Amino acid sequence: MAGQGAEKRSFTTTGAAQSLYEKPRIAQGFVKLEVTRGDGAPVSMETNWIGFGMGETSFSLEAYFGEDTGHLVETVGLMTIIKVAKGSYEIRDPFGDKPYKVAALFGKGRPDENLQGDNFGQGKLIVLDVVDESARKYIKGKFEFSFLDRNKVMVKVEAKEFSAEYGS
Template sequence: MFNLDAEKRSFTTIDVAHPLYEKPKVAQGFIRLEVTRGDGAPVSIETNWISFAMGQTSFAFEAYFGEDTGHLVETVGLMTIIKMAKGSYEIRDPFGNKPWKVAALFGKGRPDENLQGDNFGQGKFVVSEVLDGPARKYIKGVFEFTFLDRNKELVRVEAKEFFAESNNG
């Protein structure tokens, strides 16, 4: 079910270097995340420190939790290899035994750095609103996924709400 062979996973370990993939850029947005490790109590964190990009064949989203001191901070990320539309998507491990369209990571990162986590998650991503126009890109939704950390403890990550937008015009 979970890939335990990885020491560290990152979005750059996935072969998505096709010409239409857009790297996430600083954007406006908000996310409220609940992280539960093992049998522990859920920890709520939120931020408006967001990067995202949306193109014809991909979507990338990262949210950074903590102060921008130049060091890595807790980060959650989503990446797709499909155009985003309203609907529900399964989050899968790109290195698993089933085809994937949406990948998710929770770990350490910062803008223009490589987000790294212990393992890719498995779960669900629900897009409630999306706009992919020439002057404005916007997405709103919820997601939840689980993964095993390096100590083989189950971690549950849930975005009770998130949105991101950028103005290109």
């Protein structure tokens, strides 16, 4: 997949034979995001339309920016192939040369559909608090990553704060 065009990059939470990641479900929370394209001014976005999943070996977060009209909206997504704990994690391209544990993508999506974007990002996820109990799942943190879009413009995506929770 490393040789595929940027327009073919997407997040998927299920594979043909088994679940790859905990499928995100609608959750309570928020993401405050700043997106900067090239030398342009940062664009601030905020949402509480969150999809979130946490399992024994994975974590997934999708934040949807816009109204739920049934169409795709701007979306940011994070996925891990590890159980997350408090700490700092490097965000890498899952199809790159180095092994990854955390992947991030910014593009278009909506619940129960693949998030599609130009390219996976490189950056950092910092988990400030996490609860992984059978009755309650919660995460709080921040992240930032950058990627080249299909026009070869550097895009920086930064969440100075996010949280997501489901359960009691």
